[in-house]
Amino acid sequence: MSHFVLAPLPAWGHVRPLTQLALRLLDFNEKIVVTIFIGPNLLAKTRAEISANTTIPLEHNSRIRILTTIDSTEQDVFKLLGSLVGSYPEAYKTLHEAKEITCATTGMTYNAVKAPVAVLLDFFLGPMLFATRAIAGESVRIFTWATGAPAAITRIWGPEHLGGLGDFEAKVEEEARRTGTVAADIGDMIYRRTSGAIVKLPGLPAVYDYELFPQELASPPSMYQLLLSGHTVFKNCDGVVMSSSYVLEGKALEGMKKWWAEDGKEVYGIGPLLPRTYWDTLPTDEGATDVRNFLEEMLGKYGKQSVILVSFGSFFWPPVQEYVEELIIGLIDKKFPFIFCHASPFAIIPPALSNIINSSGLGILSSWVPQQYVLNHPATGWFLTHGGQGSVTESLGSGIPLICWPIEADQPIASLQAAQSLRVAFELVEVRNGQGLGPIHRLGGRKPEGTRAAVGREIREVIDAARGEVGQEMRRKAEAIKAQMQKSWDEEGVAAKELAAFVEKLVL
Template sequence: MSTPTTTHIVGYSEQAWGHARPMINLFARFVKLRPVTVTFLTTNAFYDRATKELSRSFESDDKELAKRVRVISTGNAEFMALTSGDESFKTAWKSLISEEELVCAQTGTRFAPLPKPKAIIIDFFAIEPFRAIRALSGHSVKIYSWVPGQTYPILYLFGPKHLGGRGDVNALIEEEVRQTGRDYNDVANELTFKPFGEIVRLPGMVPMYDHEYYPQDFPMPGTLGDIFPHVYNTLEVSDGLMMITPNSYEPEAVAAAKGWFAQTGRPAYAVGPLLPSASKEAADANEKKQSSEGGQIQEFLDATLKTSGPKSLLYISFGSIFWPVNKPENVWAVLDVVMELNIPFIMSHASPFAGPIPDEIKEKVKAYGKGILSPWTPQQLILDHPTTGWFIAHGGHNGVTEAISAGVPQILWPFGGDQPLNAVQIADQLQVGYELLEVRTGHGLKPIYRTGYTPKGTVDAIKAEVRDVLQKAFGEDGAKKRAKLAELQKALNGEWEEGGSSRSDALAFLDSL
């Protein structure tokens, strides 16, 4: 298939898989909807994973179509150091707007020049790259801020005050520095990551104490203090907003974000869920290749289905970054209860903060005989398997939407970012899952506004809560939540169908260029 392309779009995400993966799937959908070519800029560390993820959206006879998404590495970037790839991006951007060829730093492949991009969709954490685009190309290329998470926390952390947001935090920091002479970074970290005892009120979300946005004592990267204060201003001057959320999941938040941008005549698009768009068989086969234990996990799932039946397995994952760093014993306490209740399980420990699993735990799981500990799992394959019943997760937006799309209810253990509000949305507002409270640490061991309860955070309290939640989940109460989830699953999976809101928003974006 060789349809001439007329529009060139660029994409750039920070080096976090939860930011990059949905962007790749969106671009695969773009080239199927309209005759466009997309250049996706990534890093050496993510190149292989990105190309494999892209392959999950195309059938074997779609090779020409797949070529319209060009995956190009700009070089090495330090993990979790969000500013380390800024200079290499700037160099690539100069080539793109000068209509010069690009060379992939990972493979050495030379990519022919394309017409100057009409637009770039760029991670809202990429502050310096955003500034470089404006400095080098002015307003000749439209910049759309990429929001790789739930919309509710974006309204609070980076939104205007009339929507319950914090507004221009950078202005507050600069004023404090001017009055006190303190170091900017010290003030930035204080005003950005420390709660002040305020009550946060967002459209369509239950009121919460600000400390509930930080339920775990987790070491956030130092570079975030250089980035978070500037996101509000970047959003204010971008040409539009691209949200990975489905409208059916958080309609009030999507409406608020669209209204915010509409005040200045700018569009905001909600385009979730961003899952692979090839057939399930093709998508699962290519995802399995991303895990060295993919074959073993497939065999384990099939065997569990035979021995324990449908919806019997518990899947546990905190994504590619998060882990209870200061309290790893909390994870082992949960596993003790899972094995006590004779529940088969798969646990992913992909986070670099997880470290090696203690030999004692490995031996315990081996003796149990119904569990797998894996450093990287084919998550969607697991969620789609008929033996998977429940998902203990951190509540990152990709995992949340993947689980809803697969019809697998969740038990959430949030750390930060969008996770605490996803937990409230799932457990309290939609009532299609549960939230674990006793696993909280740090600021999380303060009162919960909506109930007044203060978690104890002890191992005994964790075991008691997990035992209670799992018995409910695999019982009558869990069956009711699963039935309720089925309604949301249908709505969410319809977003990209003909007439669906995500498909309509994507087409509106493409046709505006």
């Protein structure tokens, strides 16, 4: 028996692909047992995701054990981190000693199994790596679990000769010594500092460094501790497991492998990590009858591929509110039916705007939609997204081309990949603000205008192009990528081979 422990950041974009990796591991070898340490905020959702994709019962003697190390009703990811990290050592020690273990939330006690042979730790959970090593020494192999566009990871943590920032931790410490400040106070500033330098990352066209920050947020999330954690985990792990797909990001993954080969570490691109039934089973509406009814109505009125899904994910929201309003007005003007999902806690939908949408007969608002169902419905033709790797992967896994409005994190790079390398997306550039209004390298130095009028004009031009031959060509390419993604999990497919290469040295 070979025991794998998986510990993701308690954010759904990190958790969902890891649950699919867990199921792939169980399918690969019946001698594998998986324990997933999950945040209590996502325990129920994770159990539901697992149950929907396997017949293995979630019981005390199951080969897959999903448990929390703390019991909490807190939903904020960052507020949970301290308690999760603090409770991990005792929980891992229990597994290392091959004892039974109890979920702090449900009270379910799982049978004792052999000590873990491998631990996959999210790259934002650095302290857990040292705790694992202190308990188990070299008896367990520790891998970084990395979600997000590989080119974005290379940019943040990679060497300068591959387009990366170099040793981020050393740069922050040096600046702190030079200025007499505290590293934590200047880490975010250094991360976001730009000079107009040209950045060339594997598999992507050149960009100016400020193009990687296209939106100036009023209160940008503090990234320093997470970036420092990533630096620690990458530096001290035994290898890297990526949720990325060679079909979408092959050159970027090869760049990652080149980077880590310099340190004798292996990188595995085991993606796409979509549900195993993604291409075989028609998804359900998960109780979202208003969404289902709207899609059926639009299908009858406007035909197939007539609806666009709009979503900026569960956290981010465009900083210029009038641009959001211009988007909605543009969709209505062009009679482009839309589902607008506003899941972010920062989302702003004023009553007047809501009334415009409701009275148009062309749109529906929701704080949550069953995204897999919507993307695979015959009425859906496009996805307007912030461009995170998960959204891009799901959309192309459904053969749906994109319109990208990147904001932060890996989104600018994933959007660039979709628009310029894969040619399956339009990227909106007039929506940029702040330093994002600088010249755009790939457009010959043209600057965005930075006005609502320019945003409205661009949105309408993109809608026209999406409905024309350019859009049809993008759709053909998206459908071809969908087929390639599906084949990557065939017995001789690239994803299946990467999984086999990862597991073969660990299964006893």
